Amino acid sequence: MNTALITASIFAMLAGLLHVYIFVMESFLWTSRSTRETFSMGADEAEQTKEMAFNQGFYNLFLAIMSIGGAIVLWCGVTVVGVTLMTAGSASMFCAALVLLCTAPDKHSAAIKQIFFPALTLIALLVALILFA
Numbered sequence: 097m098n099t100a101l102i103t104a105s106i107f108a109m110l111a112g113l114l115h116v117y118i119f120v121m122e123s124f125l126w127t128s129r130s131t132r133e134t135f136s137m138g139a140d141e142a143e144q145t146k147e148m149a150f151n152q153g154f155y156n157l158f159l160a161i162m163s164i165g166g167a168i169v170l171w172c173g174v175t176v177v178g179v180t181l182m183t184a185g186s187a188s189m190f191c192a193a194l195v196l197l198c199t200a201p202d203k204h205s206a207a208i209k210q211i212f213f214p215a216l217t218l219i220a221l222l223v224a225l226i227l228f229a
Contacts, residue, residue: 097170097171097175098224098227098228100220100221100223100224100227100228101170101175101179101220101221101224101228103216103220104179104182104217104220104221104224105166105167105170105171105178105182106167107186107213107214107216107217107220108163108164108166108167108182108185108186108213108217109163109164109167110213111160111163111185111186111189111213111214111217112159112160112161112162112163112164112167112185113160113164114160114209114210114213115156115157115159115160115163115189116156116157116160116164118153118156118210119153119154119156119157119160120153121134121135121153122149122150122152122153122156123149123150123153123154123157124153126142126145126146126149126150126153127139127142127143127146134206136202136203159185159188159189159192160185161185162181162182162184162185162188163181163182163185163186163189163214163217164185165181165185166178166179166180166181166182166183166184166185167182169181170182179221179224182217182221183218183221185214186213186214186217186218186221187214187218189210189211189213189214190211190214190215190218192210193207193208193210193211193214194207194211196210197211
């Protein structure tokens with residue numbers, strides 16, 4: 097396995113782990129004080145949006161599973177499947193963060209955090225494609 101794919105898999109794992117954390121916050125800790133502060137909302141708003149956040153949290157979990165699963169499959173030697181899963185997961189994370197960045201300027205800090213690892217994953221995958229294809 098080449099260096100670019102190793103790098104991509106590390107970034108994919110980090111992106112996945114961040115999305116597992118987001119899943120926990122959205123699906124299980126949504127009304128907690130720390131999560132409400134993270135998402136800049138009051139107790140009433142958190143209570144009113146709890147079901148929506150629970151569902152959204154699972155989207156983040158499934159994206160994490162794609163990215164982390166892709167890295168694991170890659171490390172097991174199934175390159176095409178691993179790269180495909182890492183690309184799908186990371187591109188979805190990247191696009192979702194881009195939507196957040198464009199539609200909620202007050203949440204640009206969260207969007208930058210969410211876009212960072214997926215972007216690095218995609219760049220590393222592109223380098224692997226260009227240099228080692």
